[in-house]
Amino acid sequence: MPDLRQPLRALLVTFGFLGLAGIGRSAPPPTLAIAAAADLQAALGEMKAAFAKAHPGTEVAITYGSSGNFYTQLMSRAPFDLFLSADLDYPKKLVAAGLADGSTLFHYSRGRLVLWVPKGSPIPLEQLGMQALLHPAARKVAIANPRHAPYGRAAEAALAKLGLLEAVRPRLVFGENIAQTAQFVQTGAADIGLLALSLAKAPNLAAAGRAFEVPLAAYPALDQGGVLLNHARNRAAALAFRDFLRSPEGAAILRRYGFTTEDR
Structure with a gap:
């Protein structure tokens, strides 16, 4: 009786039932x-x-x-x-x-919040701290959207706790998430922003800006x-x-x- 294994194998490969690696090899785990x-x-x-x-x-x-x-x-x-x-x-x-x-x-x-401005900003962040949000050059203030971003809720809570929310509210611009919020300030779409410390410490933002850490007591953990x-x-x-x-x-x-x- 003729050996049909090799012709059968070739047929299966042709129609995609077998990989080139052969029969019985398990698939790699999913990503x-x-x-x-x-x-x-x-x-x-x-x-x-x-x-x-x-x-x-x-x-x-x-x-x-x-x-x-x-x-x-x-x-x-x-x-x-x-x-x-x-x-x-x-x-x-x-x-x-x-x-x-x-x-x-x-x-x-x-996580922790910081106030962040680009290095070339005229806002004297180091001298003013959170009061930098009231500087005339702080025309647009970026925070993450508090409806679904935890850092946005923390930013809003900090602004309220420090008595700044009503003064800042008309100038707020909202990022979809905290990374987009950082992009707003980095690219000039906003003048100053409340960002995650972890992003401010990333090499690209650390080299491009100045940060002031928001007091921990100003927002929920x-x-x-x-x-x-x-x-x-x-x-x-x-x-x-x-x-x-x-x-x-x-x-x-x-x-x-x-x-x-x-x-x-």
Whole structure:
């Protein structure tokens, strides 16, 4: 009886049923998909590179945006494995809704606000501090949209606490997230902005501007945390990234960008 294995193999390859690698080889794991708060953009760029060295072969795709918008998307089962939020309440709400694994819920940092101007700005930020918002050159003031961005809510709270909100309100311009807010000030669409310290410490903004840290007592704690989604396609890689984020190496990267887990 003739051996039909080779002709059959050729036929299957021709019609796409077999890869060139051959029968029985398992497919590579899916890419780890992370939804991350925009204030993590600089820190996670470094974190991703360090994680790749520790976990070669694991593909990681990070999408940045406002935590509130991600929460809305994840309530509709958006295709992410891991959610890193600038407000720990959003991951908690996903757990309560039965869409995330409560056993994986974790706190990773506390964010901080700064007032930021470009280096060439005529606003004497270092001398005026928060009163710089009342300087005549502060014609447009950028904050993240408080409807869905935790840093926007913190900025609004700080302005109210310091008695500046009513004076500043007519000049406010809103970024979709804190990264877009930073872009507004950096590109001249706004004159001054309330940004995340983590972005102000990123090399591009640190070289291009001047910052004044908003008093911590002026706004509620920006406790940040994450969770694995129940529909995660790459749970193993998501757990590995979470553990790396909380490791001494991960914590050191976060500290370089102004994140802290210390008490206020």
